[in-house]
Amino acid sequence: LGSFFQERPVLKNPFLEDALLRGYLRRHLPQEPAFSDLCAFGERVANEVDEWGRECELTPPRLVHFDPWGRRVDHIVTSSAWKRMKDLSAQEGLVAIGYERSFGEWSRVYQMSKLYIFSPSSGLYTCPLAMTDGAAKVIQSIGVSWPVDEAYSRLTTRQPERFWTSGQWMTERQGGSDVGSGTETVAAPQADGSYKLHGFKWFTSATDADMTLTLAREQDRSGATTPGSRGLSLFYAEVSRGEDGRLKGIEVQRLKDKLGTRQMPTAELLLDGLQAHRISEEGRGVASIANMLTITRIHNSISAAAAMRRIVQLARDYATRRTAFGKLLKDHPLHMQTLARMEVETRGAFLLVMDVCRLLGREESGVATELDAHLLRLLTPVVKLYTGKQAVAVVSEGLESFGGQGYIEDTGLPGLLRDAQVLSIWEGTTNVLSLDVLRCVARSSGMVLHAFFTHAKSLLLGASNVSSLSPAVKAVNAALSELKDFVQVAAVREPGYLELAA
Ligand code: MFK
Ligand code: FAD
Known part of the structure; x- marks a missing residue:
């Protein structure tokens, strides 16, 4: 067997390890409570949460269609680590911080810094958090009143027992990019002012959510609908079960078998009379869900920058432990040039996405200039498309910097590459x-x-x-x-x- 065993790369506190993040915050948000919270959270991520993320990867969700007596239950079984991530997210205020606004216009920068530290260890829990944040934003922009007031308070709470996550059900078989033409789901008005939704949602992630925002075409009295984008409205629906244990108005057709993001359930859903409430004006569904797209695209960019930062941190650590040709990797100029190039890409991504978070924070705290508002609109798709692509390139390069070990599953490294690949696809392709x-x-x-x-x-x-x-x-x-x-x-x-x- 030989006597040599390579030391593994060690994940250290991702906040303390990140000089750029700390420097950025020192310049813009020098408040002590934010620093000590990020430092303590970084410690928790390295020593506790990262293991949970691994457990999520190793225990992927599964769908149980029937109970032992043959009743249809459509139960999505998730790992205990996935459930712990939900409680942790509430306790740490990973959505709440954006709405408490304790740090004024810098609150989004603070929230996103926390998510940046969390993301690569989160077992993809950042996906439901992105959609939850997006749903809260839509509700806030439409106006927090019945029937979404209770939902808003649950999406933005720090109490784990009250915390809800939200889905974002847009994509159908005919159209993910072109939801305007591709959406077949119809909304039938009911006497009480609510609607029943009938249709098929082709991709729904984190399907164990408590509620969702979704698009559908309102039917008139004759059952006719308006085609195209102008026919789409935005609906709010709760995901709940009846006394018989069945999901009300939903059948989970199957879970997707995916390249990555395996930690999280992505399902095909038949909406079979799901009770819902229209929360946009009729025909303003796409424009109303655009606020959600802005938030989820910013979360996506944070996840992309965080994936790059994580692989660079691990690769740097490994370079101090692995020897080749008689010296440590860190003493090989060519290897260090490769790591330096990854570092530059990572820094560029970080600074761009943080600037967008800064603009979002300014807009939400009412201090944005007209110029800021235009920049936020322009840079949101730019940062999403740029960082989504860069994450794949940088993480792939990062895997190579571990040599063959970068390709070995139980190092946990290949999962970073698999999960990066989706960042340029969902929430709008490049x-x-x-x-x-x-x-x-x-x-x-x-x-x-x-x-x-x-x-x-x-x-x-x-x-x-x-x-x-x-x-x-x-x-x-x-x-x-x-x-x-x-x-x-x-x-x-x-x-x-x-x-x-x-
Ligand atoms: C780890 C973090 C990860 C995050 C979680 C991910 C989980 C996965 C969840 C998903 O993937 S959910 C599905 C995401 N789907 C998409 O992103 C759809 C991609 N397609 C587009 O973005 C298309 O451009 C779009 C559907 C918006 C095109 O539809 P239309 O109807 O042809 O749009 P149009 O006519 O350009 O705009 C309609 C209105 O929306 C306009 O408003 P007005 O009527 O007032 O003029 C637009 O200004 C507005 N709008 C569209 N895009 C906007 C926007 N407003 C602001 N920002 C935008 N990006
Ligand atoms: P298409 O729209 O068919 O695109 C195919 C190709 O055509 C792409 O390369 C695209 O760039 C290109 N294309 C399309 N239109 C144009 C154009 N006008 N000009 C040039 N090129 C164009 N959706 C949800 O609603 N909720 C979810 O929770 C969700 N979760 C997901 C989870 C995973 C793991 C994945 C992979 C997807 C998920 N999606 C979800 C769906 C995702 O948002 C869509 O797959 C995505 O928006 C692309 O839509 P599509 O698959 O229909 O591809």
């Missing part, structure tokens, strides 16, 4: 988000681009290294001319953008 960017530029009559270049200019003027200013200004000019070319090409391919190109 191309769909690119078109979203173009659309928001086109619809703002140039204001969005003006906001972007004003912001870029102010960042450059604020740069400490003045000698770097001139190349940076050249880079902005080059970006402008590239953008012009891009818009012209896009205009040829997508006639709707001709006006913009002009």
Whole structure:
């Protein structure tokens, strides 16, 4: 057997290990309570929660269709670690912080910093948290009143026994990107003002949620519906069971067999008379759920940056333990160049996503300028599409830095790559988000681009290294001319953008 056994990479407190995160917070949010909370949470993540995340991966959810006596129950059995993640999320205020706003305009930065530390150890619990946060945001923006007031207080509580998570049921078989044409689910009005939903939702993640927001087409008296996006409204529904133990108005058809995100149930659902309440104006479903998309896309970007940071932390640690050709990996310049490149990508992703969190916090605390609002709209799809792609590249490179061990399941490393792959697919694919960017530029009559270049200019003027200013200004000019070319090409391919190109 030989006498040599390699030391494994060690996960240390991810907050204390992250000089960039601490530096960023010291500059913007220097309050002691935030620092000590993040430090204590980082300790908990490294010493306790990371194990639970592993348990979630090793004990994936399973679907039990029938009870022993043949009754249909559609019970999704999850691991005890998955349930502990729910309690932990409430206790730590992982959604609540965004709504308590104890740190004013920096509350979102604080909340997202906590999620950033948590994400790679969370067993993908960050997925239901993203949707829960998104649902709270939609309810808040529509107005917290009956029938969603109780739901709002449960989504944003710190009490584990009251805490609810939410689903986001948009995708159907015909259309995930194009929900406007692809949604077949219909909403039949009831005498009491509620609706019964009938349809089939093709992807529903974290399906053990307590409630959901979903899209459907309202039927008129004759049963007819309006096609396209304009026919869609937003509905709120609770997921509950009757006295017979059956889900009310829902059948879980099956769980998806997925490349990654195996820790979490993703189901196909038949909505068979699910009781629901319309919470948007009729036909304003897509516009109303857009607030949820903004929040979940920001969470997605946090998860992407966090996956990069985690693999870099582990790879750096490993480089101090693994010897090749007579010296530690950390003493091989070429290896360190690889790690340095990963570090640069990770830093870029972190700073971009934190800037978007900063803008979100400003908007929510009422101090955002018009320029901030345009930037938030522009940068949300940009940061999601960019970090989603980068996470796959950086985590893949990171696996290679462990050599063969990076490919071995029980190191826990391959799961990071599998889970990164979904980040560019769900919550809008890269191309769909690119078109979203173009659309928001086109619809703002140039204001969005003006906001972007004003912001870029102010960042450059604020740069400490003045000698770097001139190349940076050249880079902005080059970006402008590239953008012009891009818009012209896009205009040829997508006639709707001709006006913009002009
Ligand atoms: C670890 C963290 C992970 C997070 C959890 C993930 C769990 C997985 C959950 C999912 O994947 S849920 C499914 C997510 N699905 C998508 O993201 C759909 C992707 N497709 C799009 O985003 C399409 O662009 C879209 C469906 C929005 C296109 O629909 P339409 O009807 O053709 O949109 P249109 O006409 O451009 O916009 C309709 C209205 O919505 C407009 O408002 P107005 O009517 O007032 O003008 C738009 O301005 C508004 N809107 C659309 N996108 C918006 C937006 N508003 C703000 N932000 C946006 N991004
Ligand atoms: P399509 O829309 O068919 O896209 C196929 C390809 O076409 C993509 O490459 C896309 O970029 C491209 N494309 C589409 N339109 C255009 C265009 N106009 N121009 C250029 N290219 C285009 N959905 C939910 O609603 N709730 C959930 O909880 C949920 N959980 C998920 C969990 C997992 C693990 C996964 C993988 C998906 C989940 N989804 C969920 C679904 C996800 O949001 C969709 O798969 C995604 O939005 C893409 O939709 P689609 O699968 O229909 O692909």
